Amino acid sequence: MLKASYKKYTLQFKRPGGTSRGVLTEKESWFLFLEDTTNPEIKGIGECGLLKGLSADDVPDYEQKLQWLCLHINNGIQNLYEEFRAYPSIQFGLEMVWRDLQAGGSKILHSSAFTDGEMQIPINGLVWMGAKEFMLEQINEKLQAGFTCVKMKIGAIDFKEELALLKYIRKEYSADEIELRVDANGAFKPNEALEKLKRLSEYQLHSIEQPIKQKQPQEMARLCEDTLLPIALDEELIGVFDKADKAKLLDTIKPQYIILKPSFIGGYKGSDEWIEAANTINAGWWITSALESNIGLNAIAQYTATLNNPMPQGLGTGSLYTNNFDSPLFIEQGKLGFSLEKKWDYSAL
Numbered sequence: 396m397l398k399a400s401y402k403k404y405t406l407q408f409k410r411p412g413g414t415s416r417g418v419l420t421e422k423e424s425w426f427l428f429l430e431d432t433t434n435p436e437i438k439g440i441g442e443c444g445l446l447k448g449l450s451a452d453d454v455p456d457y458e459q460k461l462q463w464l465c466l467h468i469n470n471g472i473q474n475l476y477e478e479f480r481a482y483p484s485i486q487f488g489l490e491m492v493w494r495d496l497q498a499g500g501s502k503i504l505h506s507s508a509f510t511d512g513e514m515q516i517p518i519n520g521l522v523w524m525g526a527k528e529f530m531l532e533q534i535n536e537k538l539q540a541g542f543t544c545v546k547m548k549i550g551a552i553d554f555k556e557e558l559a560l561l562k563y564i565r566k567e568y569s570a571d572e573i574e575l576r577v578d579a580n581g582a583f584k585p586n587e588a589l590e591k592l593k594r595l596s597e598y599q600l601h602s603i604e605q606p607i608k609q610k611q612p613q614e615m616a617r618l619c620e621d622t623l624l625p626i627a628l629d630e631e632l633i634g635v636f637d638k639a640d641k642a643k644l645l646d647t648i649k650p651q652y653i654i655l656k657p658s659f660i661g662g663y664k665g666s667d668e669w670i671e672a673a674n675t676i677n678a679g680w681w682i683t684s685a686l687e688s689n690i691g692l693n694a695i696a697q698y699t700a701t702l703n704n705p706m707p708q709g710l711g712t713g714s715l716y717t718n719n720f721d722s723p724l725f726i727e728q729g730k731l732g733f734s735l736e737k738k739w740d741y742s743a744l
Contacts, residue, residue, distance in 0.1 A: 396432045399468040399492075401425055401443075401461045402744055406688055406716040412523045422686045422716070423447065425461060425484075426744055427492040429468070437500045440741070441492030442691035443484045444658035451634040451659065452482040460485060476664070480636050487662030491694045502693055502722075502739060509700030515730035516700055517707040519544040519576060524551040530560055541728035544574040544601075544707035550582025554591065561598040570599035574707065581608035581630060588618055596623040602652055605629040616648045625651035629683075632669060633659050642672040650678055654709070656685040657695055666698070683709030689722035690741065696724065696731055718743065 404424050412419040425443040443461070447453055452460075460482055464475060472493050479485045494504040508514040520537030522530055522545060530547070537545050545564075549557045564575060575598065583591055583606045592606060602625040607614060609631040619626050628650045635641050645653065653673050655666045666682070673680045682699045684692050692713050699708055710731050713724050721740035723733050 397468045398430050398432050398435075399465040400428045401465060402428070403458075404688070404744060406686075407718050408715055409717050412715065417448075419686075424688055424691070425457075425488070426690070427461070427464075427488045429492040429496045431496065437496065439492040439494070439496030439498075439500060440502075440690060440744075441488040441490070441495065442658075442687050442694070443488035444685050444687040444691045445484050446658075446685055449630070449633070449659075450484055451636075452484055457482075464489070480661075483636070483661040483665060484658045486665065487657050487691075487694075490662040490664070491691070494694075502690075503697070504694055505697040505701050507697065507700045510697060510733050512733055512735045514700070515727070515732040516696060516710060517544065517705070517729060518542075518711045518726070518731050519546040519574075519707045519709055520729065521709070521711055522547040524548040527552065527556050527560060531563070534560070534564060538568070538573065540726075543572070543729055544576065546576040546578060546709065548580065549577045550579040554594075558594060558598075561595070561600070565598050575600045576602050576604070576627075578604040578629070579606045581605050583607050585611060585614040585618075588614075589621060592618070592622045592624045592626075600624055602627045604654060605631060609633065612644065612647050615650075619648055619650050627652035627654050629654040629656070632656075636661070636665075638668045638672075641668055642675065645672045645676050645678060649676055652679045652681070655680060655682045657682070657698070658685045658687060658691065663698055670702075679706070680704070681706045681708050684712045686712055686715070688716070689713050689720045689724055693722055693724060696733070720744075 404426060406422040406424060408420050423445060427441040429439040445453060476486050476489055495502060498504060503510050520542035522533040577600055585607050588606045604627045606626060635644055653669060655669055657666050660666060660669060670680055681704060684695050696710050711726060723737040725732050725734055
């Protein structure tokens, strides 16, 4: 017999994180706990990473769904996963907590050279939106910390200032030295997007995430066909739950890349389905955390390590919070590693 419970925890940003949708100062997460009543000393833990205003399951009855899950935890994990199709963050929390219980609460959800401390995952350094000086300060911090891939949020300040920042970076660092990605979070209007993409392409960028708002498939398809700058779908994947619908969306838009956030798309199983659909149209992909705590980040990183994707991944969010949990994860020279010496401490839960 299984016994489940949950708890809400609010993560506090060290400094506000600016996006085109607004400024973030805190992040709400829900944690699932699971135990086998025959051995109650061993508990699994999973994180349901909800992001207000963006997650498909940001709905008023979210906590009631967690209550229902805990009451029906013995219905079978696979059955429950399907039951929560419209709640991808709960699906991922369920996958996570079940794997952790099976692993004796060790947090080793996917054994690999990463969890053995033998390899590290290349990641991008994240630069938040803000005043030009603030963004420049962040860029320099990331470059000094050894990152060779930097992702810059754009779309909130003056476009000419953003171009000036990119021009500065390219003056100091060639495309061979620093890979530059930009993320518009849907900030561009469809009628202006192509011209802005043309201007951005002058700075030898790797790609742009979600140039226009999601749910405009024909407009996005036109952009992906005509652009000089590779386009990566991000928010576009949110709320698409059926496997056939995933394949249809990518076949319609034909993006150059897709970005997978397991908390937004149904965890490991949902990510696997998107990867399969991307492979069908020869689109590239990488994986990104969605501002989870180190518990969720650990689950995403371990999964990512098993996929052997050499591209820099978006897994550098563990140091954003003042009240994150101590974990074996660390960042060194632009790579995410797993220490065999460092221990977990989530006693705050």
